[in-house]
Amino acid sequence: LVNMTLFFLVCLLDQQSWQTQIQGGSRQSPIDIRSSESVHDPQLTPLSISYDPSDCLQIWNNGYSFLVEFDDSKDNSVVSGGPLENHYKLKQFHFHWGAENNRGSEHTINSLVYPAELHLVHWNAEKFRTFDEAIFSENGLAVIGVFLKLGRKHDGLQKLVNALPAVKYKDSTVEFSNFNPSCMIPSCLDYWTYPGSLTTPPQTESVTWVIMKKPIEFGDDQLSAFRSLLFTPFGEKLENMVDNFRQQQPLMNRVVRATIL
Numbered sequence: 001l002v003n004m005t006l007f008f009l010v011c012l013l014d015q016q017s018w019q020t021q022i023q024g025g026s027r028q029s030p031i032d033i034r035s036s037e038s039v040h041d042p043q044l045t046p047l048s049i050s051y052d053p054s055d056c057l058q059i060w061n062n063g064y065s066f067l068v069e070f071d072d073s074k075d076n077s078v079v080s081g082g083p084l085e086n087h088y089k090l091k092q093f094h095f096h097w098g099a100e101n102n103r104g105s106e107h108t109i110n111s112l113v114y115p116a117e118l119h120l121v122h123w124n125a126e127k128f129r130t131f132d133e134a135i136f137s138e139n140g141l142a143v144i145g146v147f148l149k150l151g152r153k154h155d156g157l158q159k160l161v162n163a164l165p166a167v168k169y170k171d172s173t174v175e176f177s178n179f180n181p182s183c184m185i186p187s188c189l190d191y192w193t194y195p196g197s198l199t200t201p202p203q204t205e206s207v208t209w210v211i212m213k214k215p216i217e218f219g220d221d222q223l224s225a226f227r228s229l230l231f232t233p234f235g236e237k238l239e240n241m242v243d244n245f246r247q248q249q250p251l252m253n254r255v256v257r258a259t260i261l
């Protein structure tokens with residue numbers, strides 16, 4: 001019985017090790033958040049989020065999503081508090097969405113999928129000199145994830161939606177200013193947090209994820225505008241930009257912490 005138990009344990013460790021090798025890491029994102037298995041951490045303070053709309057620069061279709069990019073040369077658009085030991089500067093935000101309403105988000109909650117997910121990408125400006133350096137560093141990035149569910153039109157988002165036709169094609173950009181991403185943060189600031197990775201290449205394990213518990217609402221026409229963007233550059237075959245999300249990854253040896261509900 002002892003030999004059988006030892007053999008089983010060796011196989012289990014080998015399987016986890018193999019999974020690590022296959023996934024290229026032990027803390028990949030996104031994940032399915034099992035709320036009953038998350039740990040309430042009373043030491044998690046509220047997030048401090050402060051954005052300056054004048055830092056907003058442009059929208060860029062990079063052939064995977066559309067990025068709204070910010071001037072990170074100053075300290076005006078930052079997030080701190082919560083699980084973060086330093087202040088992190090906003091670099092860009094983007095979304096992930098599906099071709100149909102039953103898919104689109106990268107993270108899921110008890111296997112529940114949302115039609116879209118917003119990522120606000122910040123880098124640790126106290127420890128690193130640039131975003132590119134932070135991408136490849138432990139505690140380099142903090143990404144706030146916000147789920148989007150279909151319902152009432154989101155008035156704050158409409159200014160962004162109106163600009164999307166100008167970046168229909170991959171590699172197109174358009175000037176975009178005076179936009180405050182705070183309008184897309186839910187009024188309830190409860191969140192889950194866990195150590196993870198970028199969900200697209202280089203999928204580096206440098207991200208502290210903060211996933212807001214409550215979704216924001218947006219309209220069918222606004223989601224249709226996302227789906228009208230193209231993965232492909234002007235002059236090439238038209239491929240609608242949809243289903244730009246990664247499958248959930250194994251939790252492995254991680255704990256998801258939660259603020260009190």
Ligand SMILES: CCOC(=O)CCc1ccc(S(N)(=O)=O)cc1
Pocket residue numbers: 119121135143197198199200201202
């Ligand atoms: C080497 C350059 O790499 C980058 O610029 C990575 C950008 C990048 C930022 C955020 C994310 S996400 N979906 O995990 O929020 C993925 C990729």
Ligand SMILES: [Zn+2]
Pocket residue numbers: 094095096119199
């Ligand atoms: Zn993303």
